Amino acid sequence: MRKSTDPIGVFDSGIGGLTVVREIMRELPDESIIYFGDTARVPYGTKSKETIEKFAVEDVEFLLKFNVKIIVSACFTVSSNAMDVLRGKFNIPIFDMIEPGVRAVKRTGKRRIGIIGTYATIESRAYEKRIREEVPDAEIFTRPAPLFVPLAEEGKTRGKIAELVVEEYLKELKGRVEVLVLGCTHYPLLKETIKDFMEEVILVEPGKEVAGMLKEYLGKEGLLSSGPPRYSFYLSDIPRKFGEIGERFLGRKLEGIRVVREWIT
C-alpha cells in the first residue's frame, strides 16, 4: 500500500537528472525524493537500445528497495528507449520525459516543432510519434546534439565555443520551427545560448512540465505529502568534479550523497 509520505523515486543515467529534481523540489517542496544516478556507466545516450533497457531495469530495481510511491525516469534516453520494457516489468507508475514534452508542445498551439536530444533519443522517434498523435498536422524537425552534454558538464554553456556548437546543431532548425523541445536533461543549462541563437522560438523544458504532472497525479491519488521532505542521492560512482557539476545542475547544495558501488557488478 503506497503512503503519501513515501518518497518519489527519480533516476537518471548520471547527474543530469538533478535538473529535473530541481523542478520537482520547486513545485512540490513537501515531497521526499530518492535519487539514483548511474554515474559509473553514464552516458546512456550513445549506447544501444538493448543496453539502455538493461541498465534502466537495474536502475528501477534499485529504487524499488526504498518504498517509493512513484518513479520518474528523468533520463530522456531511457524515456524514449525503455519505457515499454519498464512498464511491462514493473507495476509501479513510472513517469517519463516524453509525455510532459508532448503536453507542453500541444499547449503552445504551434505546429512547426523542433526536437533535439541524444542519438538514442532522436533515433527512437519517441517524441515524433507522440507529437504526431496529438498534433496531427505537425511538421517535425529533429537533430541529435551530442556535444551539448560535455559542454554542459564542462561548464562551457556560454561563450564562443558554445555559440559555434549551438549554431552548428541548430542552423537548419532556425527559421523552420516555432517550438524547440530541449530533449535531454543537460540542455536547459545551455538555454541562454540557444535562446540567443533561436530568437523568438519557444523553448520547451519537459523537466518543468513533469513536476506539474506529478503534482496533479499525486493530488488525484491522495498521495501528496505534507512533509517534512527528505532528500537522498545515491550514485554508482562519485565522478571527478562531481560536487561542482552536481550543484550547478541541482541549483543548490548537494547533501546526503551515498555511493553504491557494490550494486554495479
Next chain:
Amino acid sequence: MRKSTDPIGVFDSGIGGLTVVREIMRELPDESIIYFGDTARVPYGTKSKETIEKFAVEDVEFLLKFNVKIIVSACFTVSSNAMDVLRGKFNIPIFDMIEPGVRAVKRTGKRRIGIIGTYATIESRAYEKRIREEVPDAEIFTRPAPLFVPLAEEGKTRGKIAELVVEEYLKELKGRVEVLVLGCTHYPLLKETIKDFMEEVILVEPGKEVAGMLKEYLGKEGLLSSGPPRYSFYLSDIPRKFGEIGERFLGRKLEGIRVVREWIT
C-alpha cells in the same frame, strides 16, 4: 605455458584503443589480437579511481579467457590509475601507456614537457612521477583536455570548433613546452589541429611507442608469432555510429566484432 601463436590481448574503456591496435598491426603484422572495449561503461576518464580499478580488473579477467600471451592496457586512464591493482592481482605481463610515453619523452632529450589527458589521467600524476625519475630536471606542465574525446568521436577534429577548443586547452602550454604527450587514445585524431596551434612542439604518441616495445619484448622472450594473424573484437555494447567511429580509429575495415552483453551484469 605461453606460445608464440597465442594472441596479444588489448583492452580499453571503449573503442579509442583501436588507435593503439592500429599501431600494433602496423609494427607486428603477424600477431593475432583479441580486443576488448568496454563500450557499455565508457568513458572511464571522468570516473573515480575505485571504479576505474574495478572495471579494469573485469576487463583483464575477460581477456584471460582467451589464452593471451600478453596484455596491453590501451586505456591511458587505466594505465595511470589501476596498474598497481592489475599487476598485484594478475601474473601475466601487462603493458601500459605510461612507460612508452616516458621512453619517447626521454629520447627527445628535451626537458620542458607538456602532458594532456583525461581528468583521471592528469589527476593521477602517473606520467609526471615517471618522467621526473627519468628526466630529473624536467619542467612539467599538465592539463586535462576532456572535450577532445567527444570532438574526436563526433569527427570534429578539424575546423573552427576544434581550433577553439585546442586553443583553450593548450594556450598556457604554448611557448612553455618543447614536447607534448598526447595522453589519451583519442588525441592522435586531433593531431593536425594540435600541430597547427603548437607549431614546432614535438608530439609524443605513446601508442606508436608501445608497439615497438611489444616487438622488443616478444622477440626477447621468443614469443614473436610468424602468423597468420587473426583479429577478434569484443565489445560490451555496440554503441551508436559504432562502425563509422571504429573504422576512423582503426584506420581500416572492422570485422569479426562480437558483443558480450551477458558479461556486464
